[in-house]
Amino acid sequence: MTGTVNACLxxxxxxxxxxxxxxxxxSGITAIFGHSGCGKTTLxxxxxxxxPAEGHLSVLGEPWQAGKLSRPVHHRPLAYVFQETNLFPHLxxxxxxxxxxxxxxxxxxxxxxxxxxxxxxxSPLLERMPAGLSGGERQRVAIGRxxxxxxxxxxxxxxLTALDQQSKxxxxxxxxxxxxxxxxxxxxxxxxxxxxxxxxxxxxMMDQGRVVAxxxxxxxxxxxxxxxxxxxxxxxxxxxxxIEVDTRWHLCRLAFDGGELWLRHHDHLSEGMTVRxxxxxRDISLALQEHPDQSTQNLLPAxxxxxxxxxxxxxxxxxxxAGPTAFLARLTTRSLHQLQLEQGQQVWMQIKSVALMD
Ligand SMILES: Nc1ncnc2c1ncn2[C@@H]1O[C@H](COP(=O)(O)OP(=O)(O)OP(=O)(O)O)[C@@H](O)[C@H]1O
Numbered sequence: 001m002t003g004t005v006n007a008c009l010x011x012x013x014x015x016x017x018x019x020x021x022x023x024x025x026x027s028g029i030t031a032i033f034g035h036s037g038c039g040k041t042t043l044x045x046x047x048x049x050x051x052p053a054e055g056h057l058s059v060l061g062e063p064w065q066a067g068k069l070s071r072p073v074h075h076r077p078l079a080y081v082f083q084e085t086n087l088f089p090h091l092x093x094x095x096x097x098x099x100x101x102x103x104x105x106x107x108x109x110x111x112x113x114x115x116x117x118x119x120x121x122x123s124p125l126l127e128r129m130p131a132g133l134s135g136g137e138r139q140r141v142a143i144g145r146x147x148x149x150x151x152x153x154x155x156x157x158x159x160l161t162a163l164d165q166q167s168k169x170x171x172x173x174x175x176x177x178x179x180x181x182x183x184x185x186x187x188x189x190x191x192x193x194x195x196x197x198x199x200x201x202x203x204x205m206m207d208q209g210r211v212v213a214x215x216x217x218x219x220x221x222x223x224x225x226x227x228x229x230x231x232x233x234x235x236x237x238x239x240x241x242x243i244e245v246d247t248r249w250h251l252c253r254l255a256f257d258g259g260e261l262w263l264r265h266h267d268h269l270s271e272g273m274t275v276r277x278x279x280x281x282r283d284i285s286l287a288l289q290e291h292p293d294q295s296t297q298n299l300l301p302a303x304x305x306x307x308x309x310x311x312x313x314x315x316x317x318x319x320x321x322a323g324p325t326a327f328l329a330r331l332t333t334r335s336l337h338q339l340q341l342e343q344g345q346q347v348w349m350q351i352k353s354v355a356l357m358d
Contacts, residue, residue, distance in 0.1 A: 003060060005153065005185050009046045011053035018042050018053070018209040024202060026060050029179050029186045031196040031217070034206035040189045043206070044155045047187070048080055049073040059153050059185070078153040079146035083162045085138045087130040093141050094126040100149035110150040119181055120144045120174050136167035140174060147182075154186045160195060168195075175199055197237045197278050198357040222319060222326035234317065235280035236327055237357065242273045251297075254354075258323025262297040263354040276357040281317060281330035283353040288339060290348050298351035302327060304343055309333055320349060 003026040010019045018039045024030045032040045045051035049064070050073055057065040059078075064071050079100075087096050097113060117123045120140045130138060139159060146154065160168045172195070179186070179199060190196055196203065196217075203220050205213040213220050222236045240256030250265040254277065263277060291299055302320035309316045316336045318329045327349060341347065 005057075005059050005187075007043075007047060007055075007057045009043070009053040009055040009057060009065075011042065011046055011051060013042065013051075016042070016209060018046065020206075020209075020211050022204060022211060022214060024185060024187070024204070024214075026185050027183050028201040029175075029188050029199050030202040030204060031200035032187055032189045032204050032206065033191075033193075033196055036191070038206040039209040040206060041157055042209075044080070044157055044187060044189060047153070048078060048155060049076050062152070076153075077149075077151050078155060079149050079151040081139075081143055081146050081154070081156045081159050083158050085130075085142035087138060087141060087145070089130050091130075092126065093122065093128050093130070093133070096130065096141055097122070097126075097145050097148055100145055104148075104150050108150055111147050113148060115181075116144040116147050119147075119177050134167060135163045136171045139163065139167075139171060143174075143178070147178075152184060154182075154184060156186060156188045158189055158191065161191070172198060193233045193278070194357060198276060219326070222328055233280065234328055234330060235278055235283070236325075237276055237278050238325055239274060239276050242269055242271055242275065245269065245271055256325055258321070258325035259300045261300070261351065261354055263356060266356060269356075278355045278357055279327060279351055280353070280355075281328040283351060284327060284329035285350045285352070286318065286320075286329055286331060286335075286339065286341065287348045287350060291350060298349075298354065300349045300351065302347060302349050304341060304345045304347060307336065307341060307343060309336065320347070322349070 005024040005026065007020060007022045020043060032043060034040055042051060046053040047057060049071060063069065064076050088099065097116065101113060120143060122140060122144055125133065125137055125141065133141065160171060163171065176199065188200065200217050203217050204211055213223060218237055238256050240254040242252050243255045244253035245265060251262050252265045252269050254261045254263055300322050302322040304318055305321050306319040307316060310333055311317050314333055315330055316333045318331065318341065320327045320329060329349065
């Protein structure tokens, strides 16, 4: 299909088999998510042509692999960003950035240096040498250098893993800006649910070389039925708008499609901002009646869509809808029986914690 990335690939590495069939959107960030050793890097290497695989691959309507045809690595217009930045130590930031750009014929250049400087805040760094940069700055330069090759596809393999917590926080707004400005597909491998929640529009969940779920982020995270359940991290992401800032109690009111929630105020939040929040299944409890205790700030009516009992011994997952927005609640199978919950029933969700993803 034009406008998408289609990858139906299979390869064998010793005892490990990668066998995937993916249809991914032609723009935005797709997170590739799964336990260590499930095959995320192998998948990117097959797409890049670094690892031979059987099957077919097309990117935005162009076949990169089909039958006997398999474009070699240097004929696949993609850029690959790793944990390690591999900048040329003897070249300034400006020259590092221009290294790939100059090798792209003028007619094929889609991304210009000024754009990249602006997206990634690189202008103040241009005359500096890589050795004098912080880890986060180096990674911004590496991403900029990758983009200046005007790729049709950007592969990012745990690009933030080597950074400390503060540098990760500092670089995330740049990646968000890229996501909103770039018109190319980005495949982003990460172990961090916070990164995925904040950046991705689409998610592929892998387990033992196979895809166990793929689809739009919010919808896919709200599924209860796939074998990869994120365990402690099961939960949903939702996007909403700040409609009130209550400085007295350090709280903000967030309106989303299906209701309103209170969350803790952070200095950078102001009325009108759109933000993403994560609500974990373990932070929602269910009640049959509206709780009389007014200290429970976040109490929402919802309808039970689906119940998945015994996802692990003694625990069950319940999917609920508040308007069109899906939530997941985790409760003990004993509570499920005591409350006599069933599909289609109206209940109250008590939401104990709402984590801001910005
Ligand atoms: N050259 C190889 N020969 C044999 N097995 C390999 C080879 N390369 C990778 N593997 C195996 O393939 C599996 C998938 O590895 P891969 O690096 O793709 O996983 P991953 O999901 O990216 O892991 P991580 O999150 O730890 O980086 C692992 O079991 C790994 O040991």
